[in-house]
Amino acid sequence: MEIIADLHTHTIASTHAYSTVTENAAAAERQNLAVMGLADHSFKTSDSPHIYYFMNLYRIPRKIGNVTILRGVEANIDIKGNLDMDEFPKVFDSLDYAIASMHASTMEIGHTEEEYTAAWLKTIENPRVDILGHMGDPRYPFDIDTVIKAAAKAGKIVEINNSSPETRKGSQPLCLKIIETCKKYGVHITLSSDAHFWSMVGKFDWAMSVVEKTRYPKELVINSSVDNLEAYFNTRPNKKKISF
Ligand SMILES: [Zn+2]
Numbered sequence: 001m002e003i004i005a006d007l008h009t010h011t012i013a014s015t016h017a018y019s020t021v022t023e024n025a026a027a028a029e030r031q032n033l034a035v036m037g038l039a040d041h042s043f044k045t046s047d048s049p050h051i052y053y054f055m056n057l058y059r060i061p062r063k064i065g066n067v068t069i070l071r072g073v074e075a076n077i078d079i080k081g082n083l084d085m086d087e088f089p090k091v092f093d094s095l096d097y098a099i100a101s102m103h104a105s106t107m108e109i110g111h112t113e114e115e116y117t118a119a120w121l122k123t124i125e126n127p128r129v130d131i132l133g134h135m136g137d138p139r140y141p142f143d144i145d146t147v148i149k150a151a152a153k154a155g156k157i158v159e160i161n162n163s164s165p166e167t168r169k170g171s172q173p174l175c176l177k178i179i180e181t182c183k184k185y186g187v188h189i190t191l192s193s194d195a196h197f198w199s200m201v202g203k204f205d206w207a208m209s210v211v212e213k214t215r216y217p218k219e220l221v222i223n224s225s226v227d228n229l230e231a232y233f234n235t236r237p238n239k240k241k242i243s244f
Pocket residue numbers: 074101103133134
């Protein structure tokens with residue numbers, strides 16, 4: 001299966017990432033990607049950019065070289081299932097898309113499975129959320145069947161994050177269980193690099209091995225074609241159409 005978009009990349013705007021938009025876009029082009037999404041960390045990550053960064057993202061051209069650029073965010077979920085970006089609704093609405101993820105900056109370790117499940121369920125109800133980020137983090141256990149079923153009902157995309165085995169130790173069995181449950185409920189997925197340096201952009205080797213192992217249907221892999229991306233992004237209510 002070919003992957004034509006990487007919807008989860010970070011730039012020097014999150015200062016624990018080390019490449020510019022231009023460097024990432026050039027890498028995406030070399031990887032033959034048609035689309036690259038900027039998803040820098042929302043403002044409650046301690047080294048994330050100021051909200052002005054997101055306010056001004058529309059200045060970045062829609063095309064850099066042959067690559068279509070999507071202007072997004074990786075928002076932080078808290079234990080109540082609220083997102084930090086929701087504090088700036090106008091800015092949030094101006095972005096092309098949002099990933100919502102659990103990070104140490106806003107999500108403590110040690111809550112119960114019920115609490116993390118409730119936080120995911122609330123996130124899924126949030127109309128501004130498109131993609132559920134790196135869910136297989138063993139520090140935040142949740143009821144996979146209940147949450148993935150809700151994601152299916154709400155039409156959310158589940159991310160298979162290529163950096164998970166390295167960044168979130170012990171996540172691999174959970175990721176496998178998540179993707180199998182996604183297949184059971186017919187959930188859209190996206191393979192992403194979560195690149196923090198340009199050489200990682202468009203790298204999906206581990207994520208692809210998981211997707212192939214489960215024989216995931218291509219039509220449900222959102223970033224396997226521009227048609228799939230358009231079918232998702234350009235049918236959302238109250239969102240401007242994106243010309244890919
Ligand atoms: Zn993340």
